[in-house]
Amino acid sequence: MTQDPPYILHPAQGESVPIIISSPHSGTQFPDHLKHQYHPCWLTQPVDTDWYINKLYDFAPALGITLIEARYSRYLIDLNRNPENRALYTDSRYQSGLLPLQTFAGKKIYLPGFSPSEKETQERLTLYYWPYYHQVKLIIKQLKEKFDHVLFFDAHSIKHSIPAISAQPFPAFILGDNHQQASSPALTFQALCTLQAQTQFSVSHNHPFTGGHLTRYFGAYLAGVHALQLEMCQCNYMDEISLNYDREKSQVVIKLLKKLFFQLISTLKAMQ
Numbered sequence: 001m002t003q004d005p006p007y008i009l010h011p012a013q014g015e016s017v018p019i020i021i022s023s024p025h026s027g028t029q030f031p032d033h034l035k036h037q038y039h040p041c042w043l044t045q046p047v048d049t050d051w052y053i054n055k056l057y058d059f060a061p062a063l064g065i066t067l068i069e070a071r072y073s074r075y076l077i078d079l080n081r082n083p084e085n086r087a088l089y090t091d092s093r094y095q096s097g098l099l100p101l102q103t104f105a106g107k108k109i110y111l112p113g114f115s116p117s118e119k120e121t122q123e124r125l126t127l128y129y130w131p132y133y134h135q136v137k138l139i140i141k142q143l144k145e146k147f148d149h150v151l152f153f154d155a156h157s158i159k160h161s162i163p164a165i166s167a168q169p170f171p172a173f174i175l176g177d178n179h180q181q182a183s184s185p186a187l188t189f190q191a192l193c194t195l196q197a198q199t200q201f202s203v204s205h206n207h208p209f210t211g212g213h214l215t216r217y218f219g220a221y222l223a224g225v226h227a228l229q230l231e232m233c234q235c236n237y238m239d240e241i242s243l244n245y246d247r248e249k250s251q252v253v254i255k256l257l258k259k260l261f262f263q264l265i266s267t268l269k270a271m272q
Contacts, residue, residue: 003031003127004071005071005131005135006027006070006071006072006127006128006129006131006132007068007069007070007071007131007132007135008054008068008069008070008071009066009067009068009135010058010060010061010066010067010068010069011061011066012061012063012064012065012066013061013062013064014062014064015064016064016065016066016143016146017063017064017065017265017268018143018146018147018149018150018151018268018272019060019064019065019066019150019151019153019261019264019265019268020065020066020067020068020136020139020140020143020150020151020152020153021057021060021065021066021067021068021153021154021155022068022069022136022152022153022154022155022214023050023053023054023057023067023068023069023070023154023155023156024069024070024074024078024079024080024132024154024156024214025048025049025050025053025070025074025078025079025080025156026049026050026051026052026053026054026069026070027049027069027070027071027072027073027074027076028046028049028073029071029072029073030043030072030073030075030076031072031076034076036111036114037110037111037114037116038075038109038110038111038114039107039108039109039110039111042073042075042103042109045243046073046074046075047103047104047105048074048075048096048100048103048104049073049074050155050156050157050158051157051234051238051243051245052157052237052238052245052250053069053155053156053157054067054069055245055250056155056157056237056250056253056254056257057155057257059254059257059258060261063258063261063262063265064265065261066139066143068132068135068136068139070132072128074096074100075100075109076099076124076128077098077099077124077125077128077129078096078097078098078099078100079128079129079132079133079214080154080156080212080213080214081096081097081098081212081213082098082213083098083125083129083130083213085097085098085099088212088213089210093164093165093166093208094164094165098121099116099120099121099124101115104159104162104164104165105162105164106164133217136152136214136218140152140218140225144224144225147224147268147272148224148271148272149184149224149225149226149268149271149272150224150225150226150268151183151187151226151227151228151264151268152214152215152218152219152225152226152227152228153227153228153229153230153264154211154212154214154215154227154228154229154230155230156212156229156230156231156232157231157232157233157234157236157237158170158231158232158233158234159233159234159235159240160233160234160235160240165208166208169233170208170231170233171201171202171203171204171233172201172202172203172232172233172236173195173201173202173203173204173230173231173232173233174203174204174205174206174207174208174209174230174231174232175188175191175192175195175203175204175205175206175228175229175230176205176206176209176210176211176212176215176228176229176230176231177205177206177210177211177215177219177227177228177229178206178210178211178215178216178219178227179206179210180206181216181219181221182211182215182216182218182219182220182221182226182227182228183219183221183226183227183228184221184226184271186267186271187221187226187228187264187267187268188205188228190263190264190267191228191230191260191263191264192205193263194256194259194260194263195256195260198256200252201236201256209229209231210229211227211228211229212229214227214229215227215228215229232253236249236252236253237249237250237252237253238250
């Protein structure tokens with residue numbers, strides 16, 4: 001059986017800069033041989049998707065940034081979770097697992113009798129999870145051959161309110177650097193300053209999200225590999241009920257993201 005790679009790669013155009021953008025939750029596909037396991041509604045509308053991240057960041061390759069996005073839905077396997085399924089946080093919030101069994105709203109994802117076995121979990125790790133990580137590692141290795149400092153930027157979005165995670169609505173933007181362990185203070189400071197300058201949006205740092213497994217896995221800034229996670233509310237750029245993309249709102253977000261990456265490129269250049 002021929003297997004598509006579990007990612008879609010958008011290489012940097014022209015001269016590359018030391019940044020890779022990752023979008024691990026924007027995938028919506030399911031392998032054909034596993035579709036029978038799922039409630040049919042999730043095959044057409046996997047509601048916990050990070051919708052339209054690929055559209056919001058599609059300017060990146062023209063800036064010399066490599067963009068990698070997941071091909072498959074997080075309902076197949078969550079690329080931003082620990083491979084041993086250990087929890088990311090120690091508080092009482094709901095935390096979806098490596099192979100989620102229910103949505104953030106508590107709806108069952110699998111049909112009765114089809115919850116993945118341990119064997120199935122290991123197969124999905126081999127086929128869909130580790131290839132994504134290996135590709136990111138390869139890109140970082142290639143960038144490190146040219147640059148002393150490289151940034152891994154994990155791009156996410158979320159509904160503005162998920163009571164199972166937080167009693168309060170989320171800020172418009174949440175920047176995570178694993179409690180200042182994944183990124184240099186200079187890069188984090190520059191990112192926060194740029195985001196906070198857009199006064200129409202609320203911004204928080206490491207609350208309620210500090211960065212998922214990808215940020216923690218790749219962030220080693222003392223070794224020259226920095227990692228930041230940016231979570232943003234989907235109401236910033238789309239209608240959360242209809243799931244329709246809002247071009248007018250999104251242009252404001254895209255303008256801010258472009259400004260953010262121009263600043264990050266400049267800061268990285270000064271660090272080389």
